[in-house]
Amino acid sequence: METKIKNLDVDNIDRKFIKQAVDILQTGGTVVFPTETVYGLGANGLDSEAVKKIFQAKGRPSDNPLILHVHSIEQVEELVEHIPHIARLCMEKFWPGPLTIIFKKSSRVPYIITAGLDTVAIRMPRNNIALEIIKEANIPIAAPSANLSGRPSPTTAKHVIDDLVGKVDMIIDGGSTGVGIESTVLDLSGDIPMILRPGAVTKEDLKEIIFNIEVDSSIISSDENIIPKSPGQKYKHYAPNAEMIVFTGEINNIINTINKEIIEYRKKGKKTGIMCTDETKDYYKDVLSLSLGSRKRPETISHNLFNILRIMDEENVDIILAEGIEISNIGLAIMNRMMKASSGRVIRT
Numbered sequence: 001m002e003t004k005i006k007n008l009d010v011d012n013i014d015r016k017f018i019k020q021a022v023d024i025l026q027t028g029g030t031v032v033f034p035t036e037t038v039y040g041l042g043a044n045g046l047d048s049e050a051v052k053k054i055f056q057a058k059g060r061p062s063d064n065p066l067i068l069h070v071h072s073i074e075q076v077e078e079l080v081e082h083i084p085h086i087a088r089l090c091m092e093k094f095w096p097g098p099l100t101i102i103f104k105k106s107s108r109v110p111y112i113i114t115a116g117l118d119t120v121a122i123r124m125p126r127n128n129i130a131l132e133i134i135k136e137a138n139i140p141i142a143a144p145s146a147n148l149s150g151r152p153s154p155t156t157a158k159h160v161i162d163d164l165v166g167k168v169d170m171i172i173d174g175g176s177t178g179v180g181i182e183s184t185v186l187d188l189s190g191d192i193p194m195i196l197r198p199g200a201v202t203k204e205d206l207k208e209i210i211f212n213i214e215v216d217s218s219i220i221s222s223d224e225n226i227i228p229k230s231p232g233q234k235y236k237h238y239a240p241n242a243e244m245i246v247f248t249g250e251i252n253n254i255i256n257t258i259n260k261e262i263i264e265y266r267k268k269g270k271k272t273g274i275m276c277t278d279e280t281k282d283y284y285k286d287v288l289s290l291s292l293g294s295r296k297r298p299e300t301i302s303h304n305l306f307n308i309l310r311i312m313d314e315e316n317v318d319i320i321l322a323e324g325i326e327i328s329n330i331g332l333a334i335m336n337r338m339m340k341a342s343s344g345r346v347i348r349t
């Protein structure tokens with residue numbers, strides 16, 4: 001299949017290309033577009049045949065449900081059984097933005113979207129290209145992250161092109177995404193409000209509205225017996241080709257342990273890559289070390305994380321030694337992605 005690739009300036013959107021994207025979506029095709037979190041691979045969320053193409057292009061297991069993207073709160077009404085009061089408050093406060101809410105679904109939502117579940121995930125992205133497309137198309141757009149299943153989510157059009165060129169109808173290049181990791185998934189369909197996937201809308205943010213919020217205990221656990229409540233979380237995710245180990249604990253201990261490991265892996269003839277931070281970069285010598293950003297600004301770390309995982313692959317490293325970061329606010333989401341990338345290999349120093 002031929003993939004059209006178009007550059008769009010988010011501050012000065014060329015309507016001609018929005019129209020082209022909408023035509024493709026309304027006739028059952030697939031369009032990749034930027035959101036504020038990661039790039040999404042979109043199709044008409046009410047058309048089962050169109051949605052099938054998403055699963056095919058990504059090589060995604062059919063038991064992993066998709067998120068429907070909307071441009072307004074009104075659009076949610078017809079997709080859900082009802083809107084709980086707390087969900088309305090969350091939508092008003094955090095939309096458009098990196099928060100996905102799970103509702104009981106209405107009969108309009110096809111089961112291919114929800115992977116057979118009676119609940120549906122919905123979000124309103126905070127990116128004008130995405131919002132214009134959804135508004136103009138006037139249909140909910142199903143869109144998982146636009147990567148091949150198992151690869152790190154794409155934060156630039158280059159990542160998308162590497163994974164999906166020839167497999168989708170159109171890719172819109174809208175520059176690098178801001179947040180860099182996927183949205184928070186919040187389940188409001190049951191009795192207990194629960195975070196199933198942490199993201200940039202943090203537990204601390206949500207607590208201001210939801211007093212009894214809980215976090216799925218599998219989120220940063222390496223215990224394989226704890227089964228995640230969100231189907232997507234059970235897969236080895238965000239995985240680089242290299243093996244990866246995450247080191248947690250006091251920062252000096254982390255640096256010392258990683259430096260010892262560098263020597264051990266060098267003896268074994270393995271190429272090592274270090275994922276460190278601005279504050280620690282100078283402590284690693286004669287080794288490929290890439291800074292995720294400053295520990296004082298964890299949002300820079302989430303912004304860079306997936307790009308650096310992909311660079312490690314391009315550099316053909318055998319083993320990635322990654323510094324852990326503090327598990328508060330967006331740090332929970334960052335550590336969740338690191339745990340997944342490392343298949344739960346965490347060493348406490």
Ligand code: TXA
Nearest residue numbers: 037039040065119120121144145182183230231232233
């Ligand atoms: O930031 C994002 O959310 C991006 C952009 C493109 O919007 N999308 C994204 O989609 O990350 P995806 O498909 O890669 O991840 C969706 C996650 C999966 O972990 C999936 O299992 C979960 O949401 N999910 C979807 N529907 C669900 C449901 N009904 N119940 C529980 N989990 C659900």
Ligand code: MG
Nearest residue numbers: 144145153182
């Ligand atoms: Mg994904």
